[in-house]
Amino acid sequence: MLTHLLYPLPPSSLSRQVDDYTSGSDSDYTKYWIDWFLGTKGNEYFCEVDEEYILDRFNLTGLNTEVQYYSQALDLITDNLDENMDEEMRDIVEKSARHLYGLIHARFIITTHGLTKMLEKFKKCDFGRCPRVLCHNHPLLPVALSDVPYTKSVKLFCCRCEDIYNPKSTRHASIDGAYFGCSFPHMLFQVYPQLVPPKSTDRYVPRIFGFKLHDVAKQHRYQDMIREESHARIMAGIEGLPTTAATGAQTSSRDGQQNHKINKAAEGNATVATESGAMADVN
């Protein structure tokens, strides 16, 4: 590990803020552990956690049992670590600090401020784009399959096809999913529902010499049926809710139900309102 060589640690006596004010000429940002960490290759998915958030011990509740050398790691993150530490120990603390930062990060990104920071990164496509051809390069968001550290690596969620993908690069694929959490992308869309893209009913149709395949076509009809059923269910459910949407939504949902019955007997894709239509009605 060369990490301790890559960034000069500030004098132990000076806290980050004090340092900011005292050494105006020295504007080398890499001296801050967080800046160094974020600038390191492979950490592009992380955003900067606010210092105030880290310094509020309430936000770190329970993490001391999760992380070894918790207090030293926290000191390192906040640039307060004692310089006079032997290298072996520093490597261990360094590792702990990265783990601790990840776990704080998972909590921070579902706060209001964290969400705005991640939103900026989402808009810049820092997490990559959906590999699915029919999603037309829609930006992705990191998501975990488990909130427990050291269980599953980070995955990428596409809000267009609502599926999860493995990161392209092995460096990103080895990041612990717990540093982002299972809830993050869905929380983001709850807070910013206008970001949800219109859902499309496009799907890839395999063909041999231009002819559709019987088995696949059957499955597609089944999928269409599922889609209509869920659409009808959603519309019926919204009707029953106290905050009923406009009357237009009600009538269209009744139509949808009738259509659905007819379609069940006949074939699937006749007159189905698209999913985006459904969403517009919901709103």
Add this chain to the structure above:
Amino acid sequence: MSAHDLQQQQQQQQQVRDMRAADDVEEEEEEEEEEEDEQLQGEYAGDEYYGSDVSNESGTESMPWIAWFCSLGGHQYFAEVADDFVEDDFNLTGLNSIVPFYKEALEMILDLEPEEDSPKVPDVSIVEASAEQLYGLIHQRFIVTRQGLQQMADKYQAGHFGSCPRTYCQSTNVVPCGRYDLPGVETVKLYCPNCQDIYSPPSSRYHNLDGAYFGTTFAHMLFHIYPELVPNISNKIYTPAIYGFKISEYSRCGPRMQWLRNKQDPAALDASGRLIKDAKDNDEDDSK
């Protein structure tokens, strides 16, 4: 070859290049370095080959063009088309109207010496581009033959085409596939036999490879002829949740695309796409 065809060819290549530029490639530097290395090697190998061809006309120490072409960086998806397939004119029907400098390109592919009375070719790089396109289009036809399918099945099993990026496909192997059979429309995509969907290749080196070189038919023909290659992975659909609570369907941002990954065994479905056991229940209800 008329100037018009040449122009068309250049336009097509420009299109492919544009497509490549449009694909906002976010590659890791490491991967790019690796790619560059491979491309350099490929180019070097090419120079060496053409150089030796000029100096040593017997060409015994050089690779055949097809083997060389398939060994280039970014050409790992290609199978080596058998010489007798290329030599049979019937297999090439119609290609002379698509590919400019068809005759010269074919000679290059088959490592034939150009005839002495043949008209002068303005630039060898144009013929190289034609040869690549011609090879690609022959390749499209070859890989749906018995021999071609066998070769591609071996490549598939060896994992030469990469794996599906979808998490629940558990890195199952994918096969190259085009969405159009005519060159210059779209780059190559990867078809996953498990989720039956198509994905962009992860590495930018494939973002300038034309999808027509693999064609629309091949991927499905492969799994039709070799049904044992279809992976058997349990069907899992991602369920979005916040703090472990599923997001309601009635939410504005609730799940709307679950149908897309809903897969059923075709044997369990009737022709109209209903589950056979459901259909039976309905019939019984009707009879009552």
